[in-house]
Structure formats: structure tokens, C-alpha cells
Amino acid sequence: MRIRKLALATSMAVLGLSTVLTAPAALAQAKEQFFPVLSYRTGAYGPNGAPWANGYVDYLKYINAKGGINGVKISFEECEFGYATDRGVECYERLKSKHGGGTAVHPLSTGVTFALTEKVPVDKIPLVTAGYGRSESQNGAVFTWNFPLLGTYWMAADVLIQHIGKKEGGLDKLKGKKIALVYHDSPYGKEPIALLQERARMHGFEVMLLPVAHPGVEQKATWLQIRQNRPDYVLLWGWGVMNSTSIKEAQATGYPREKMYGVWWSGAEPDVKDVGDGAKGYNALAKQHGAEPNAKIVKDIQATLHAKGQGTGPKEEVGQVLYMRGMIAAMLTVEGVKKAQERYGKGKWMSGEQVRWGLENLNLDQKTLDGLGFAGVMRPVQTSCLDHMGSAWARIHTWNGSKWEFTSDWYQADEKVIRPMVMLASGRYAEEKKITPRTPEQCKQ
Amino acid sequence: MSFFLETLIGGLMAGMLYSLVALGFVLIFKASGVFNFAQGAMVLFAALAMARFAEWLPAWTGIGNPVLANVMAFIISVAIMFAVAWLVERLVLRHLVNQEGATLLMATLGIAYFLEGVGQTVFGSDIYKIDVGMPKDPVMMLESVFEGGILINKEDFIAALIAAALVGALALFFQKTPTGRALRAVADDHQAAQSIGIPLNRIWVIVWCVAGITALVAGIIWGSKLGVQFSLATVALRALPVVILGGLTSVPGAIIGGLIIGVGEKLSEVYLGPMVGGGIEIWFAYVLALVFLLFRPQGLFGEKIIDRV
Structure with a gap:
């Protein structure tokens, strides 16, 4: 009996001590x-997927090395899905609730984007598809949780047609021309077809x-x-080895x-x-940036991470096109969190819902971008309830045999062509899914 | 007419490469009764070894001559494929003698995943280059006969010649050499072959070595054309309808089957594709093979199996 009491007392003491010791640590964390x-x-x-992921992860590490988002540290976890839609959804399900919930998810796959579009409103996690995904998701009144930041495929196709038109001496000169679209037979590859057909109807060219x-x-x-x-x-809408x-x-x-013009x-x-x-001579659209080895942010990341052996992937790939794209995707999300903190509390952890508001109210002017180290890399981004894309600018770069070089001025996608298509397609989606589009008043909330 | 001929010739040249890979399937099946699902992974693994050693050797040894570097990389890759063959026999096949065909198939599936994973871990998962000096630009032929002439891809043409030479050499090896006869004896009846003193294990190692060399040659040709990357494993599996069509036990079947599939998929994509939205050549090859199977279940040249009741 005495032994039992002793054991019980010891257990209680150990439990109490451990609570006393661990509680402050937990509170401090x-x-x-x-x-x-x-x-x-x-x-x-x-x-193609690896350099994007390297850029994305490196930027998160870089922000942590600089003290976090106004002091809030970033944690992340990778899940490999091999560009397979089913495995992508599985990865999302596995990670979405970890560590209090995901800040935002970037699937880097239009197939996975289609699959997650109906899931993210339930889980309250923003779905950021910077340069891919559903083109009609630009309309945030219907697609509250989707953010095709900096570009959709309708925007890309529109800019390409504008460029080709300019080369021919005007869009009216496209009449009777033949433009082939060689595309990956997937939701990604099919996405520009609607815009090309609309432009073909307007200017009288044939789409093959x-x-x-x-x-x-x-x-x-x-x-x-x-x-x-x-x-x-020939327009090329490929990915990976197809290109x-x-x-x-x-x-x-x-x-x-x-x-030839690639997306x-x-x-x-x-x-x-x-x-x-x-x-040599092959052209492609640059989603604002190209390869940017001399950008300030690239040099900072080299010095902060790669020089200390803390970088992700080969250091010679830092600043290449897809690395930059991953890095910009991470930067836009981090800025979304910062924007949310301006409203909900600086230096505080932000929920998915709060980050969604931040992404919807992004306003990165050139001065801010320059301050972040993105001078010469990209143009200002301003999102709103009706425009989850935030910027519709792009330019052309050309492979000169050893590196990509910009070979055109900036183009802005024609809102007059794209907006009606976005409203029509998003309206159809809202009707099909029984979604009531948000009103301007609801958008302000 | 010239366009039809271009498509036909393009199909025949692609078909020759399918024949080469299909031969890898047929050789192993004939000698061991194993349907080697790992043939595609072997193509990727061999090509990765070739590409990476051709890149590493000059850096390690200071060899400046690219031809010498390629030759040395080829020799090392052959040695690696022989080692793979030996390990497969030692660690997998030897323990599965007399097991069901499905068990052996599953084992080769395991080998496929293992080779794909290990290959990318050891050699990397980026796109690598094999530069064996294949010409990349096209050449126009018969311009006086057809308007605009016929465009022939020089690289495809040379690849088809190499594949044809290897296919011919393997057919001779099977028919005319003592080892080839031993291989055929093992293929006919394992137990009978063993009873007359043919060492089954050694034969299996030899046949996996030969399949490894065909994988290496196919890997070099495709790697030179497409770059060495993961998709090579799936490209090689496009030889599957060839063995369905040609029969799993027939060397001539692999050759003719490869040519039929190559021509069939190109003609179907060009002439039928536009009617149904395109992108049909991959599945059309299987449809073609299945249609043949309706009339000849054993394949074009496969052995008809008759069981006494």
C-alpha cells in the first residue's frame, strides 16, 4: 500500500514538474x-517543377533569415506529387490542417487547381495560381478563394496575338493567316483555346x-x-519535356x-x-520577369542562403526563369500575409481567411517592389474583388543560343476582350455551382 | 502523295526503334518466361548512366576528346547494365524459379520502380544531354519526283539504321550461335534444357545482359533525340503494343510488329486525328494491336498454344 502511494506521488510530481517546465516553453513558442x-x-x-519549388522554398527561407513576416516565422513542408492530379489533391489533404492550417496553397498544376477549386472555400485556404489555373477565376466575386496572380492563359494568349499582330503590321493584317496551337492535351493546354477562337473571330485568322x-x-x-x-x-502550350x-x-x-511562341x-x-x-530564335512569353541573375533579390538570396550552404537546389540555377517564378509566387503570398497583418494585427499569425483578404487587397507599387529587391523584375500589382489577377502585363523573350533575352516592349492584355469572357464563364460557373456572386459591399468586408 | 510518303517513312523509322525495345521484351520472355515490365526503366537507367558518365569523365580525368569520353561512358554503361543483369538474376529470378507468371511480372514491376528511383537518385532527375554527333537538321529527297520533295529527318534515319543493324545482329545471334541455340532451348523447355546440361542461371544472366544492351542502344538513340529524362521510361513502354501484335515469343514478330505500329500510329494521327480532335496516336497503337488479337490471339508470329484436354 505504501509502495502504491509512493509510486502515485512520484508520478504526480513528475507530471507536475513536466507541466511546469514545458508550459512556458509552449507559451513562448x-x-x-x-x-x-x-x-x-x-x-x-x-x-521544370524542381527549379520552381527551389525558388519558392528559398524565398520562404530568406524571409525567415530576415526575421519572418513582421516577426512571425514561416514553417513549410513539401509534398511530392509528380504532377499527378490525384496525388496533388492527396498532398493538399495531408498538409492543409497542419500547424494550425495552411496560409495559402500553390498547386503548380491546372489539373490540381480544377480539383481544389471547390475544396478551398470549405477549408478556407487561398488557392494561389500565379500564371496558371482557371482563367475565369480572375473574377473574385465568384471565385472568392482563387488568385491567378499576374496572369491567366487567356491573358497570355491575348498578349501573344497582340505581339504577332504587331509583327504583321497590325491586328487587321492577321486576316487569312493560320496560327497553330500545339498544346498539352490536358486542362492546362486547353485553357487558351477559347480566347484564341474569340480573337480569330475578331480578326479573321484561322486557329489550327x-x-x-x-x-x-x-x-x-x-x-x-x-x-x-x-x-x-505556332503557339506552344507545353510543359516539361514536351517543350x-x-x-x-x-x-x-x-x-x-x-x-514559334511559347507560353x-x-x-x-x-x-x-x-x-x-x-x-536559337525561339520566342516565349515572359510572365513579366525572365532570367534575372542580376536582380537585387537574387544577389541577396545568394548571399543569405547559398553562400552559407542553406540554399535549395544548385546555386547556379538561382535567378533562372522558373526559379524566379517560384520566388515571385512566394513573395506575393508573403506580401498577402503582410497586407492581412496591416488589418488584423501586425506581427500576428494570420488565418487562411485573413490571408485571403490580404491577397484580395494587395497593392504593390513600384517603390515597394524595388524595396523588396524586385526592381526591373516586375511591374506593380494591385488586386481587387473583381480582379484577382492584379496585373495583366507581359513581354516576349527570345533564346539567343545561350540565354534568354527580352525582345519586345511590354504588352497589356486587352481588358475589352478578356473581361466579357471572364464575366460570362464565371457567371456560368456561379449558376452551375449555385454561388451568389459577392456584391461590392460584401467585397469590402 | 509526297506527304503520305513522308508520314509513312517517319512511321517506319519510329517503328524500327519500337522493334528494338520490343526485342528486349521478347528476348527475356523467350528465355525465362518473364514478361519484363522493367524494360522501359532499363532504357532510362542505361541512358542516364551514359549521359552522366559522358559528362563526368572529362571533369574527373581531363579527357578533352568528346568521342573518347563517349566511348568510355558507353563501356562503363555496358558494365553497369551487366551488373544489373547479374543482380536481377542473383537477387530476384533465382528465388522465383517455377513461380507463377504473375509473380514474375510483379517482380519485374518492382525492378522497374527500383531502377527508376535509384537511377534518378544516383544520376539526377534533370534533363541530360547525350551528344553522339547525330545530325539534327532534315534533308530533302526526291525533289525531282515530287513537288517540294520528301523531307527525311537524318537523325531518325541513322537511328533506324542502327536499330535495324542491332535487330539483325540479335536475330543472327539467336539463330546461329551455340549460346543462341541454348537460349532457344531454355525458352522451349526449362527442365529439358537443364537435363542436357544447359546452365539455366547463366543463360538468364546472358539474356538480361543482351536486353540491357538493347536498352542502352535504345536509350542512347532516344536520349540523343529527346534528352535523357524520366519520360524515356514511358517512351520505351510504347513498345508494349508491338509485342501484343507481334507475339511475345517471336523475334520477326517484334520487328514486323514495330513497323506496323510505327506506321499505324503516325498515319492514324495525321489522317484520322483531325476528325476526332487529335492526340490519338498513343491509344490507337493499342487499338490496332487489339484488332489483330481478335483474329490472331497469339499475335502475328506468336506460337499457337494447344493444350490437350
Whole structure:
């Protein structure tokens, strides 16, 4: 009996002591802003997915190295999904509730974006699709949780047509021309078709649609059709190995690379580096930035992380096109958190709902961007309830055989063409899903 | 007409490469009764080894001559593929003698995932270059016969010639050499072959080595065309309809089947594709193979299986 009492007393004492010791530590440990990272570093799309993820993760590390978001540290966890939609959704489900809930999710896949669009309003996590996803999600009145920041595929296609029109001497000169779209046969690749058909109707050119099955390594028949039909221009909407295969097939069939224009996911170093001189003259859209090895932010990250062996991925890839894109995606989210803190409490942890408000009220003017180290990399971004994209600017860069060089002025996508399409498609979506679009008053809340 | 011929020739050249990979499937199936699902992964693994050693050797040894670096990388890659063959026999096949075909198939699935994972871990998962000096630009032929001539891709043409030479060499090896005869004996009946003193384990190692060399050659050709990256494993699996069509036990079947599939998928994509929205060539190859199976379940040249009741 005495032994039992002794054991009980000892247990109570140990329990009490441990509580006393751990409680202050727990109280002292501030809540961290958790960033789920859906990535693909292996598989068919790994060569393109890895640099994006490196840039994204490096920026989060960099912010932590600088003290966090107004003192709130960032934590993150990667989940590899190999660009497979089912595995992407699985990764999202696994990470969404960790560490108090995700700040925002970037799926880097239009397929996963389609799958998550109905999930994120329930989980209250912003779905940031910087440069991909559903084009109609620009309308935040319907797509409250989607943020296609800096660009959609309708915007991309619009800018490409404007550029081609300019080269021809005016959009009216496109009448009778033939423009082929070689696209990844997936939701991603199909996304620009609606805009191209609208522009074709307006200007009288013909659109030739050429789907390429995943992963895009077999394109001989596609390029034989291009050789047969001799389009005036070829637009390339590929990803991963499909891009380099297209350029190689263009070379093999003698199609001039100068007449080829890739979307911004078809215009990075992995797409051209093993093609060599065969890719010389190939053009692609730059989602504002290109390869930016001399940007201040790149030099800061090199010095803060890579010089100390704390960087992610090869240091020679820091500042390359896809690295920059991942880094900018992270920066926009971090700025969304900062904006939310302005309203809900500086230096405090922000919930997904609060971050959503922050992303919807982003206002990054040039001075702010320059201060963040993005001078010369990108233009101002201002989002609103009706515009979750925030900026519709892009330019063209061209592969000169060894590096990407900007070869055009800035273009802004034509709001008069895109806005009616966005309103129509988002209206249809709202009707189908029985969503009541937010009113301007609701947007202010 | 010239466009039809271009498509046809393009299909035949692609088909020759399918034949080469299909031959890897057929060789292993004939000798061991194993449907080697890892053939695609072997192509990727071999190509990764070739690309990376061709890049590493000059840095390690200071070799400036790219031809020498490629030759040395090739020799090392062959040695690696032989080591893979030996390990597969030692660690997998030897323990599965007389097991069900499905068990052996599952084992090769495991080998496929293992090789894909280890290959990317050891050699990296980026896009790597194999530069064996293949010409990339096209050439125009028969310009006096057809308006505009016929465009031939020089790289595809040379690749098809190499594949044809290797296929021919393997067919001769199987038919004319003592080892080839031993391989065929093992394929016919394991127990009977063993009873006359043919060492089953050694034969399996040899056949996996040969399949490894075909994987390496296919990997070099495709790697030179597409860059060495993960998708090579899936490209090689496009030889699957070839073995369905040609029959799993027939070397001529792999050759003819490869050509039919190559031509069939290109013609279908070009002429039928636009009617149904395009992008049909991958699944059309399977449809073509299945249609053949309706009439010849054993494949074009496969052995007809007759069981006594």
C-alpha cells in the first residue's frame, strides 16, 4: 500500500514538474505561418517543377533569415506529387490542417487547381495560381478563394496575338493567316483555346488545334501536320519535356523557330538547354520577369542562403526563369500575409481567411517592389474583388543560343476582350455551382 | 502523295526503334518466361548512366576528346547494365524459379520502380544531354519526283539504321550461335534444357545482359533525340503494343510488329486525328494491336498454344 502511494506521488510530481517546465516553453513558442508546398521534383515534369519549388522554398527561407513576416516565422513542408492530379489533391489533404492550417496553397498544376477549386472555400485556404489555373477565376466575386496572380492563359494568349499582330503590321493584317496551337492535351493546354477562337473571330485568322498526349515526347505526327499545313505561326502550350521535344521536332521538320511562341511555361532554361543552337530564335512569353541573375533579390538570396550552404537546389540555377517564378509566387503570398497583418494585427499569425483578404487587397507599387529587391523584375500589382489577377502585363523573350533575352516592349492584355469572357464563364460557373456572386459591399468586408 | 510518303517513312523509322525495345521484351520472355515490365526503366537507367558518365569523365580525368569520353561512358554503361543483369538474376529470378507468371511480372514491376528511383537518385532527375554527333537538321529527297520533295529527318534515319543493324545482329545471334541455340532451348523447355546440361542461371544472366544492351542502344538513340529524362521510361513502354501484335515469343514478330505500329500510329494521327480532335496516336497503337488479337490471339508470329484436354 505504501509502495502504491509512493509510486502515485512520484508520478504526480513528475507530471507536475513536466507541466511546469514545458508550459512556458509552449507559451513562448509563437505560432508559425505554415506554407504547404506541393511540388514535383521527380517524374516526367521534374526538371521544370524542381527549379520552381527551389525558388519558392528559398524565398520562404530568406524571409525567415530576415526575421519572418513582421516577426512571425514561416514553417513549410513539401509534398511530392509528380504532377499527378490525384496525388496533388492527396498532398493538399495531408498538409492543409497542419500547424494550425495552411496560409495559402500553390498547386503548380491546372489539373490540381480544377480539383481544389471547390475544396478551398470549405477549408478556407487561398488557392494561389500565379500564371496558371482557371482563367475565369480572375473574377473574385465568384471565385472568392482563387488568385491567378499576374496572369491567366487567356491573358497570355491575348498578349501573344497582340505581339504577332504587331509583327504583321497590325491586328487587321492577321486576316487569312493560320496560327497553330500545339498544346498539352490536358486542362492546362486547353485553357487558351477559347480566347484564341474569340480573337480569330475578331480578326479573321484561322486557329489550327494540335493536341499532344502526355508527356509529349511523341510529336512526329503533330509536326508532320504542321509541315503539311504550313501555319504562319505556332503557339506552344507545353510543359516539361514536351517543350524541348517540340523545338527539336520544329528543327527536324524545318519549321522556323522565329515563328514559334511559347507560353511562359514553355520558355525557361530546361526547355532549350539540351536543344542547343536548334532553339536559337525561339520566342516565349515572359510572365513579366525572365532570367534575372542580376536582380537585387537574387544577389541577396545568394548571399543569405547559398553562400552559407542553406540554399535549395544548385546555386547556379538561382535567378533562372522558373526559379524566379517560384520566388515571385512566394513573395506575393508573403506580401498577402503582410497586407492581412496591416488589418488584423501586425506581427500576428494570420488565418487562411485573413490571408485571403490580404491577397484580395494587395497593392504593390513600384517603390515597394524595388524595396523588396524586385526592381526591373516586375511591374506593380494591385488586386481587387473583381480582379484577382492584379496585373495583366507581359513581354516576349527570345533564346539567343545561350540565354534568354527580352525582345519586345511590354504588352497589356486587352481588358475589352478578356473581361466579357471572364464575366460570362464565371457567371456560368456561379449558376452551375449555385454561388451568389459577392456584391461590392460584401467585397469590402 | 509526297506527304503520305513522308508520314509513312517517319512511321517506319519510329517503328524500327519500337522493334528494338520490343526485342528486349521478347528476348527475356523467350528465355525465362518473364514478361519484363522493367524494360522501359532499363532504357532510362542505361541512358542516364551514359549521359552522366559522358559528362563526368572529362571533369574527373581531363579527357578533352568528346568521342573518347563517349566511348568510355558507353563501356562503363555496358558494365553497369551487366551488373544489373547479374543482380536481377542473383537477387530476384533465382528465388522465383517455377513461380507463377504473375509473380514474375510483379517482380519485374518492382525492378522497374527500383531502377527508376535509384537511377534518378544516383544520376539526377534533370534533363541530360547525350551528344553522339547525330545530325539534327532534315534533308530533302526526291525533289525531282515530287513537288517540294520528301523531307527525311537524318537523325531518325541513322537511328533506324542502327536499330535495324542491332535487330539483325540479335536475330543472327539467336539463330546461329551455340549460346543462341541454348537460349532457344531454355525458352522451349526449362527442365529439358537443364537435363542436357544447359546452365539455366547463366543463360538468364546472358539474356538480361543482351536486353540491357538493347536498352542502352535504345536509350542512347532516344536520349540523343529527346534528352535523357524520366519520360524515356514511358517512351520505351510504347513498345508494349508491338509485342501484343507481334507475339511475345517471336523475334520477326517484334520487328514486323514495330513497323506496323510505327506506321499505324503516325498515319492514324495525321489522317484520322483531325476528325476526332487529335492526340490519338498513343491509344490507337493499342487499338490496332487489339484488332489483330481478335483474329490472331497469339499475335502475328506468336506460337499457337494447344493444350490437350
